[in-house]
Amino acid sequence: MSKSHLSRTQKFLTLKTNSVANEHTNALIHETSPYLLQHAHNPVNWEAWGPKVLERAQREDKLLIISIGYAACHWCHVMEKECFENEDVAQVMNGHFINIKIDREERPDVDQIYMDAIQMISGQGGWPLNIVALPDGRPFWGGTYLPKEGWTNVLQQLAGLYKNDKDRVVQYAADLANGLHAINLVEPSKDTELFSLEQLEDAVQNWSGHFDTFLGGHKRAPKFMMPNHWDFLLHYAxxxxxxxxxxxxxxxxxxxxYGGIYDHVGGGFSRYAVDIKWHVPHFEKMLYDNGQLTSLYAKAYAATKNETYKAVVEGTxxxxxxxxxxxxxxxxSSLDADSLDGNGELEEGAFYVWTKEELIGLLGTDFDIFQDYYNINSYGLWEEENYVLIRDKSDVEIAKKHGISVSDLKKRMKNALSFLKKERNKRPKPRLDDKILTxxxxxxxxxxxxxxxxxxHKAYxxxxxxxxxxxxxxxxxxDFSLYRNHKNGKSTINAFLEDYVTVIEAFLALYEITFDEKWLNLGKKLLDxxxxxxxxxxxxMFFYTSDKDQSLIRRSIETNDNVISSSNSIMAINLFKMDKIFPEEGYGHLAKQMLKNVQKDFLRSAHGFSNWLHLVLFYHLDFYEIxxxxxxxxxxxxxxGKRYVPNSFLxxxxxxxxxxxxxxxxxxxKTLAYVCIEGACKLPVETLEDVWKEVLLPLE
Incomplete structure (x- = not known):
């Protein structure tokens, strides 16, 4: 870890320790997750998730509190301060429950099950995710953020209910567990035909009713970026x-x-926008968003040659x-939404926002152009005189208004942002979650x-x-199994399907730009x-967890594409591509059956299966093996490789x-290119022009 990262982590943990005068230390002190370590000095007797804790709960017949969050979660910090650092609350929790803290990013397998449970219980979910469960882990109550009084009242009522009417609680938990199994069942489809291109057109037409054609994304707030949505639509279009x-x-x-969700000063994207115009972000920055958006904008640049997209890739x-x-x-993994403000208090977005007076003082004569460019006006105002930088006009429009060239405008804005970055770096930085997830x-x-x-760029x-x-x-x-987590030089936790499929996908892509068979063979070993x-x-389908791992309430099968594409959809695409390289392995048959198993839902919910929809195009249109x-x-x-040809493999x-x-x-x-479809190759060609003719693309 670099010295700057180390000092930020140490500074935060020192602040946490001093804030409670180190009066308490619980079992989380032995963990490596920054989120779990944040709770290591709570008066609550937290434990990490594991079989020994569950065994003890059953032996002592004590209910479980299972509290799930992550380091960059704002409301997780709020609930910790109000509830978990409070002696009275801790007394209730410690007296009646065994308390388990989980970093959802380390244990998405556990998080999935309890998130499904809370949605069945209340119809909504989020983090912090707080579950009360039987000693064997079966849930019967769930909630998200609760203030001190609400939290303690709920816990006292539930403890009393378990003591006085245990059979009723057990029956409810049993019914809920049955429901958790039922909603996760995937039946093997007997369909003989794949989802057709005509059906796909209808599915996308249904989906388009939710499009915000003026501001982009979907017609709602908050607005999430959903890279797999726009990736598929780029491919389809x-x-x-x-x-x-x-x-x-x-x-x-x-x-x-253009929006405030992109950090114009320092690069990279925040988690989501709380408004409809992509302006005010939830300021946490996650690696998984920025990785997917880098890929998406690079593809979009290849397809359109839009220089804005290239700049976003470079900045991210x-x-x-x-x-x-x-x-x-x-x-x-991430940077927190919160950082210390001028008063030494943790505040969401404190690192990123500006007042007009600050900008005038810092930018001098360039402020007039800067305020037009980044809307230091009512459009860009957030709250309490703080502005979040947002664009809504092109370079050409701004340059024309100020009577300067576009190149001069870009140079002046680049210099202004560089100067603001130096000034911003003098502020206390957001907290870093320095665990490494596969x-x-x-x-x-x-x-x-x-x-x-x-x-x-070769540096990439x-x-x-x-x-x-x-x-x-x-x-x-x-044995070609994977670890999930790496921290302080040590790899821990057996990996989940999500870990395997994303690495396989990346190794396949890395082979296509290096032609180094090492990456192809490693990907195949992981796939097998x-x-x-x-x-x-x-x-x-594929389970989310390995048959070598501890059994939970269920072995989940993940099919719906969310902010990250589902592990089964990524796996199906990996299998499809691997079949082109290793046709004797039967990978293609598996991929086709997986697609058939979920295609019944495409017409109703195309957006929920956007990554799967690539396969519909792969199967119905020519897929080129070059x-x-x-x-x-x-x-x-x-x-x-520079051309955007998503239906190909090199x-x-x-x-x-x-x-x-x-x-x-x-x-x-000779250097020859063979363009093949389903293993049948056309005559070899020697020029790029002839390759594009074979792939039915116009010459550049």
């Missing part, structure tokens, strides 16, 4: 000549890039490298790969290789491990290849 959809994607990506990677990259090559690193690795592929490839080598060195075990230990033969063989294979591969080698797609292709003194 470009492959099917849908200019109105491409315009919507462009509006969405432009508004997000610069932020991740500066703030979230460890010396080991792994990426940390799946989120997989998403960031894929973002770096796509950035190099479509923009071409170097970062990608550093990260890939970190994953290989620290997170992959000898999941097939052995995660596959459910009854449903044809093999490049000969001395100049790397240079030709780079040029071909393979290459200098001479005779070892994978099926590259065998018997070499011709001495």
């Amino acid at each position: 470009t492959n099917n000549n849908k200019p109105e959809l491409l315009e919507f994607v462009d509006t969405t990506l432009t508004r997000m890039a 990677i610069a932020f991740v490298k500066e703030e979230l990259m460890g010396e080991s090559g792994g990426f940390y 799946s989120w690193n997989g998403l960031m690795l894929k973002g770096l790969v796509d950035a190099f592929r479509y923009i071409g 490839l170097e970062l990608a290789l550093q990260n890939a080598e970190f994953l290989e060195r620290e997170m992959i075990k000898e 491990h999941t097939r052995l230990h995660f596959f459910d033969g009854d449903s044809g 093999a490049i063989v000969g001395e100049d294979y790397e240079a030709m591969g780079m040029e071909i 393979a290459g080698c200098p001479k005779e290849g070892r994978i099926e797609l590259l065998k018997n292709r070499y011709v001495k003194d």
Whole structure:
């Protein structure tokens, strides 16, 4: 860890320790998660999740409080301050319950189950997620943030209910557990046909009723960025000549890039916007958002050559490298929404916002242009005289108004932002969650790969290789199972399906830009491990947890695409692509059955299955396997890879290849490209122009 990151973590933990005078220390002091360590000096007798705690609860017949959150969660901090640091509240919790704290980012398997439970109980969810469960872990009550009085009243009532009417509580928990199993069942489909292109058009048409065509995204607040939504729509619009959809994607990506949700000063995206115009963010910055958005904007740049998209990719990677990259090559998880304000109090967004007086004093004669460019006016005002920078006009419009050239405008704004960044760095920085999660690193690795592929900066490839080598060195075990978590030089927690599929996806993409079979073979080893230990033969899907891990209330099967695409949808796409390279393994049959199992829901809820929808296009439109063989294979591969062709896979080698797609292709003194569909290859060609003719793309 760099000294700056270390000092920020130490400073926060020192503040926490001093705030309670170190009067209490619980079992969380032995954990590595920054979120769990934040609670290590609460008077509550917190324990980490594990089989020994559950065994003790059953032995003592004590109810469980299972409290789930994460380090960058604002309301988690609020509830800690109001409830978990309070001696009276702790007395109630310690007297009647065994108290378990969980970092949802470390244990998404546990979080999934209890989030489903609270949604069944109350119809809504969120974090902090607080569950009261039987000693065996079956839940019967759930809530999110509660103030002190509400929390203690609920706990006293539940403790009394369990003491006086235990049979009723047990029956309710049993019914809820049955419901948790039922909502997660996936039946193997007997459909003979795949979801058609005509059905897909109807599904997207239904979905489009929710589009905000003026401000982008969906017609609601808060606004989430949902990278897999716009990624699919970009693919669909470009492959099917849908200019109105491409315009919507462009509006969405432009508004997000212009909005306060993007950090114009330091780069990178916050979690979501609380308003409809992408202006005021929930200020936490998560690695998984920034990894996916790097990939999305790089693809969008390749498809449109919009320079704004390129700038977003460059700014986001610069932020991740500066703030979230460890010396080991792994990426940390997040920056908190909260930081210390001028009064030394934790406040959401304190690090990021500006007053008009500050900006006038700092920018001098450039303030007039800056205030137009970033709306230091009623449009950009947040609260309490604080402004969040937001754009709503193009460079051309602003330059024309001020009578300067676009290049001069860009130079002046770049200088102003650089100066503001130096000033902002004098403020106390947001708290850092410095655990390294495998799946989120997989998403960031894929973002770096796509950035190099479509923009071409060699530094992005170097970062990608550093990260890939970190994953290989620290997170992959000898049997090709994975760890989930890495902290302080130590890898812990067995990985989940999400970890495997994101790393496989990233390794496949890394192979396409390096043609180094090491990454392809590593991806295949990981894929075969999941097939052995995660596959459910009854449903044809993959469980979220391995058969080698402790059994929970259920083994979840994740199918719905959310902020991160579902692990099964990523797996199905991985299987589809691996089948093109290793056709003898039967991967393609698995992918097709998985698609059939979920396609019944596409027409009703296309947005909830957006990543799956890529497969509909892959199966119904030509999918190109492009093999490049000969001395100049790397240079030709780079040029071909720059084009946005989502329905393709690249393979290459200098001479005779070892994978099926590259065998018997070499011709001495020539570099040839073979465009294949379903393993059937057209005649080899020697020029890029001829490749694009084969792929039915216009010449550039």
